[in-house]
Amino acid sequence: MFVWLFLVPAVFAAGTNDLALVPWPQHIQQTDGSFTLAPQTRICADWASRGTAAFFAERLGRSAGYSLKSHWRISAGPPPNSILFTTRDANSGLGPEGYELVITTNRIVIRAPTQAGLFYGGQTLLQLFCREPRGAGLPVGQDARQRVPGGQTMFIAPCVRITDWPRFPWRGLMLDVSRHFFNKAEVETILDEMALYKLNRFHWHLVDDHGWRIEVPKYPRLTEAGAWRKHDEIEPSETNAPSADKFRPDGRYGGFYTRQDIREVVAYAAARHIMVVPEIEMPGHSEAALSAYPQFSCFGGPYSTDSDLSIHEGIYDPSNEGTFEFLDNVLDEVFRLFPGPYVHVGGDEVRRNYWNRSAACRALMKREGLESEDDLQSYFIKRMERFVNAHGKTLIGWSEILKGGLATNAVVMDWIGGGEQAAETGHDAIMTPIPYCYLDHYHKPTAPDIYTPIQKVYSFEPVPAGLPAQFQPHILGAEGVLWTEYVASLPQAQRVIFPRECAIAEVTWSAKGERDWTGFQRRIGHVRPIGWIGE
Numbered sequence: 001m002f003v004w005l006f007l008v009p010a011v012f013a014a015g016t017n018d019l020a021l022v023p024w025p026q027h028i029q030q031t032d033g034s035f036t037l038a039p040q041t042r043i044c045a046d047w048a049s050r051g052t053a054a055f056f057a058e059r060l061g062r063s064a065g066y067s068l069k070s071h072w073r074i075s076a077g078p079p080p081n082s083i084l085f086t087t088r089d090a091n092s093g094l095g096p097e098g099y100e101l102v103i104t105t106n107r108i109v110i111r112a113p114t115q116a117g118l119f120y121g122g123q124t125l126l127q128l129f130c131r132e133p134r135g136a137g138l139p140v141g142q143d144a145r146q147r148v149p150g151g152q153t154m155f156i157a158p159c160v161r162i163t164d165w166p167r168f169p170w171r172g173l174m175l176d177v178s179r180h181f182f183n184k185a186e187v188e189t190i191l192d193e194m195a196l197y198k199l200n201r202f203h204w205h206l207v208d209d210h211g212w213r214i215e216v217p218k219y220p221r222l223t224e225a226g227a228w229r230k231h232d233e234i235e236p237s238e239t240n241a242p243s244a245d246k247f248r249p250d251g252r253y254g255g256f257y258t259r260q261d262i263r264e265v266v267a268y269a270a271a272r273h274i275m276v277v278p279e280i281e282m283p284g285h286s287e288a289a290l291s292a293y294p295q296f297s298c299f300g301g302p303y304s305t306d307s308d309l310s311i312h313e314g315i316y317d318p319s320n321e322g323t324f325e326f327l328d329n330v331l332d333e334v335f336r337l338f339p340g341p342y343v344h345v346g347g348d349e350v351r352r353n354y355w356n357r358s359a360a361c362r363a364l365m366k367r368e369g370l371e372s373e374d375d376l377q378s379y380f381i382k383r384m385e386r387f388v389n390a391h392g393k394t395l396i397g398w399s400e401i402l403k404g405g406l407a408t409n410a411v412v413m414d415w416i417g418g419g420e421q422a423a424e425t426g427h428d429a430i431m432t433p434i435p436y437c438y439l440d441h442y443h444k445p446t447a448p449d450i451y452t453p454i455q456k457v458y459s460f461e462p463v464p465a466g467l468p469a470q471f472q473p474h475i476l477g478a479e480g481v482l483w484t485e486y487v488a489s490l491p492q493a494q495r496v497i498f499p500r501e502c503a504i505a506e507v508t509w510s511a512k513g514e515r516d517w518t519g520f521q522r523r524i525g526h527v528r529p530i531g532w533i534g535e
């Protein structure tokens with residue numbers, strides 16, 4: 001992306017800076033002095049930006065302990081002791097998520113071409129203001145809370161000039177809510193933490209073998225039967241125990257989101273400029289759905305969500321037209337609830353040998369001229385893509401959707417390879433390779449083969465080394481992936497997500513050449529999300 005810049009070079013290199021900002025901005029210059037937030041501070045905005053300004057007025061006021069007054073008319077310019085959010089005279093070259101932030105001793109101005117840019121400028125400001133006390137002698141911006149009479153808190157931010165924009169458009173986190181269910185409030189907490197670090201894609205893994213989590217009125221048994229299972233305690237601890245609201249009176253464990261729950265989560269995410277990307281797994285990892293509707297399997301079941309956490313034989317039957325009618329109806333409901341342009345259909349770890357055992361599937365392969373089970377999976381995914389595209393959406397699938405031939409417009413989510421191949425054939429790709437992006441792996445050296453320390457995450461480069469320059473724009477970005485086989489609670493999820501997701505944030509936002517592990521270590525010690533309990 002071409003960005004027009006006028007800033008002087010930053011006075012702090014990423015490895016020597018004193019400001020605890022994550023992700024590190026593209027250009028930053030610190031000047032003398034600081035701005036003090038006080039009850040008299042006014043939040044100002046042009047009319048179009050009043051919603052963004054109100055969001056931060058509430059956030060700052062809640063932290064400070066007093067209400068901040070807002071003004072939406074700024075024809076004469078912002079008054080002294082004010083914070084201005086505006087799109088007027090913004091540099092359009094900053095792109096849809098870029099911003100400028102200027103802090104002087106008597107006012108703060110955040111200017112951006114879009115509300116998303118203003119929001120991200122506001123998140124940078126929150127990091128500059130909201131420091132936990134760390135003792136005397138730390139630089140302004142790291143020890144910036146002071147008590148004033150009346151029990152209020154005074155916040156101080158250093159004077160800076162920042163011009164910033166993201167390196168990649170896709171900066172994400174995936175949360176698996178099938179193995180262990182996370183309720184609406186817990187999901188919203190994770191969204192708040194994502195927003196602080198400018199992450200903008202929430203990949204919601206709603207369906208798998210162990211639980212179906214989305215209400216579909218046309219198929220009530222999906223949640224009546226598929227959303228519940230017997231409870232198996234996995235590594236129970238004070239921070240990894242499911243809450244009581246996730247158990248029915250009969251002892252069955254799980255839960256699901258009503259349509260209203262989903263609408264509220266989507267709206268909550270949109271207010272934080274986060275796109276929610278739903279994943280409805282198919283054709284494999286479908287035991288929860290088939291426990292409710294076994295007629296859409298090859299052999300009729302029975303299937304159960306009570307089985308262990310391994311990969312299951314429950315896969316959809318592509319020779320049955322009823323299977324596609326069922327999935328089309330499910331996706332119709334998904335399209336109504338999720339306004340974003342993407343829908344993820346999984347496509348990974350399909351036990352295709354079950355198709356080979358089915359006479360109907362073998363007949364389908366012969367009729368369609370398909371030579372292998374890989375070709376049959378490609379047939380399945382391509383058929384689903386035509387339905388997805390007909391509704392104005394783009395299909396995403398895991399690496400395995402490359403087998404047998406990639407669907408026309410599909411996006412590949414690379415966890416075991418295929419991102420480079422997809423990009424070189426003109427397809428977009430999102431990078432989530434296991435060694436760098438799987439946050440369910442240990443963050444301490446407990447098991448060397450599944451050990452992913454934060455330094456390794458921080459070393460990740462999303463663009464494959466051998467990818468020619470003309471194909472590199474097809475690498476949309478990357479995301480951290482949290483599978484929850486062994487994560488049963490919000491505190492445990494926070495423990496394994498952060499601070500490694502902060503590394504993902506910097507990898508996908510900041511300039512590649514400015515990344516510095518030593519500086520990041522110093523900064524991450526002072527930037528922590530709400531409720532974070534990691535070590």
